Amino acid sequence: MVHTTKQRLLDAGLNMLLQRGYNDLGIQALLAETGTPKGSFYHHFSSKEDFALEVIDLYMTQVHMGLDAAVGDQTLPPLGRVRKFFEMTRDKYRSDGYLGCMLGGLGQELSGVNEVFRSKIEWCFSVVAGRLAGCLEEARLRGELPPETDSSALANLILNCWEGAALRTRLTRDPAPLDAILDFYFSEVTALYNNKVAGAASTNGMRPDHAKGEV
Amino acid sequence: MVHTTKQRLLDAGLNMLLQRGYNDLGIQALLAETGTPKGSFYHHFSSKEDFALEVIDLYMTQVHMGLDAAVGDQTLPPLGRVRKFFEMTRDKYRSDGYLGCMLGGLGQELSGVNEVFRSKIEWCFSVVAGRLAGCLEEARLRGELPPETDSSALANLILNCWEGAALRTRLTRDPAPLDAILDFYFSEVTALYNNKVAGAASTNGMRPDHAKGEV
DNA sequence: ATATCGGATTAGACCGGTCGGTCCAAGGCG
DNA sequence: CGCCTTGGACCGACCGGTCTAATCCGATAT
Numbered sequence: 181m182v183h184t185t186k187q188r189l190l191d192a193g194l195n196m197l198l199q200r201g202y203n204d205l206g207i208q209a210l211l212a213e214t215g216t217p218k219g220s221f222y223h224h225f226s227s228k229e230d231f232a233l234e235v236i237d238l239y240m241t242q243v244h245m246g247l248d249a250a251v252g253d254q255t256l257p258p259l260g261r262v263r264k265f266f267e268m269t270r271d272k273y274r275s276d277g278y279l280g281c282m283l284g285g286l287g288q289e290l291s292g293v294n295e296v297f298r299s300k301i302e303w304c305f306s307v308v309a310g311r312l313a314g315c316l317e318e319a320r321l322r323g324e325l326p327p328e329t330d331s332s333a334l335a336n337l338i339l340n341c342w343e344g345a346a347l348r349t350r351l352t353r354d355p356a357p358l359d360a361i362l363d364f365y366f367s368e369v370t371a372l373y374n375n376k377v378a379g380a381a382s383t384n385g386m387r388p389d390h391a392k393g394e395v
Numbered sequence: 396m397v398h399t400t401k402q403r404l405l406d407a408g409l410n411m412l413l414q415r416g417y418n419d420l421g422i423q424a425l426l427a428e429t430g431t432p433k434g435s436f437y438h439h440f441s442s443k444e445d446f447a448l449e450v451i452d453l454y455m456t457q458v459h460m461g462l463d464a465a466v467g468d469q470t471l472p473p474l475g476r477v478r479k480f481f482e483m484t485r486d487k488y489r490s491d492g493y494l495g496c497m498l499g500g501l502g503q504e505l506s507g508v509n510e511v512f513r514s515k516i517e518w519c520f521s522v523v524a525g526r527l528a529g530c531l532e533e534a535r536l537r538g539e540l541p542p543e544t545d546s547s548a549l550a551n552l553i554l555n556c557w558e559g560a561a562l563r564t565r566l567t568r569d570p571a572p573l574d575a576i577l578d579f580y581f582s583e584v585t586a587l588y589n590n591k592v593a594g595a596a597s598t599n600g601m602r603p604d605h606a607k608g609e610v
Numbered sequence: 611a612t613a614t615c616g617g618a619t620t621a622g623a624c625c626g627g628t629c630g631g632t633c634c635a636a637g638g639c640g
Numbered sequence: 641c642g643c644c645t646t647g648g649a650c651c652g653a654c655c656g657g658t659c660t661a662a663t664c665c666g667a668t669a670t
Binding site: 185216217218219220223224 | 644645646647648649
């Protein structure tokens with residue numbers, strides 16, 4: 181088969197880049213791990229950087245599969261699909277030993293110095309946020325989110341918070357920060373929104389519209 | 396003076412570790428940047444790792460100065476002090492060129508592989524969260540936060556979200572993700588809480604207590 | 611005021627090891 | 641046969657770290 185060796189390298193890269201990051205991962209270690217001679221590596225990839233970029237592509241196809249399964253689940257209300265996506269992601273983290281998100285890891289490590297990785301990883305995040313925003317927009321139109329909600333901004337907000345929780349999870353090897361985020365956004369805040377909607381008629385204004393002054 | 400050279404190395408390390416991370420920062424580059432011979436470096440530090448750990452200590456003293464200025468500001472209500480801390484941090488990020496948080500960067504890069512850094516950085520986060528939790532607890536006792544609030548959990552939640560926003564800021568070189576977090580937590584959510592408190596008598600239960608089932 | 615002494619610091623040549631990458635000959639297989 | 645792929649020796653550069661001689665500089669003695 182043409183791509184067994186290449187696939188084997190990419191699969192190993194997925195795990196090794198997640199654990200060790202980019203600069204700490206030597207080509208030799210990757211070759212030893214997979215039992216591949218160096219000639220094969222440089223036959224399939226033009227450089228270490230090219231390799232890592234392809235690993236990111238592979239990572240993203242998996243993320244998209246997760247999004248397909250969650251965002252496309254018509255049996256759930258829109259907000260439920262978003263929550264499902266993050267729960268699936270949390271379960272994936274568990275199977276990796278709670279090492280967090282590879283995009284977050286590589287983004288932190290490389291984006292201060294390497295423009296190619298910086299823009300690619302930022303693009304990945306914006307794509308994911310875009311798909312989540314679609315779900316949120318559907319929720320908004322159904323009246324399950326305040327009508328003035330900026331779906332795209334909210335999707336990015338949640339995704340960013342998730343990445344922060346993923347970092348903390350990597351530091352503690354514990355899923356608690358992930359669950360805290362899920363609980364907060366999809367239980368507490370949602371309840372507060374519902375509360376607001378329910379009591380809307382009995383209060384003065386409508387929108388929180390960035391209540392100024394007091395914190 | 397005894398510590399001019401050492402201080403110069405640590406100061407440069409603060410910037411260079413933030414930008415390049417740990418593994419991409421060579422000793423030689425640090426020495427060239429500061430005009431220091433190698434003998435001096437290894438006179439003051441036992442290894443590169445020791446050096447980086449001392450840089451983290453330096454970073455933390457700066458963070459504590461920020462906390463002192465914000466958390467200790469008695470002219471502000473407790474929640475205002477927390478917000479002030481993050482605003483000050485955001486301003487510091489700006490002066491660094493929006494490269495995010497060094498602890499987040501090193502944490503992501505190293506915690507998959509190096510136990511010393513992993514535990515040290517996690518400890519740093521827990522310390523910061525602890526000081527913020529003190530402020531939140533004061534707010535709770537004053538009735539500015541729901542009485543059932545877990546101050547420590549909330550402090551960690553906000554801090555984690557902040558770190559996620561800092562990553563995104565590093566990726567985009569833009570402060571917008573930071574401002575989004577501040578707006579959300581200290582304007583929107585606060586408004587929702589106030590809304591709830593105001594309308595509490597007119598609704599059924601009290602606590603959102605993790606409303607199950609629906610998202 | 612000056613000489614001298616001794617630990618702290620500087621200076622940089624040097625080390626073995628590993629890095630990412632090159633090259634080409636030897637398989638494997640249609 | 642011809643071509644994609646493997647195998648691995650080999651390369652210069654650079655890595656973190658060691659070592660020793662030179663130098664600085666305040667304390668002390670005279």
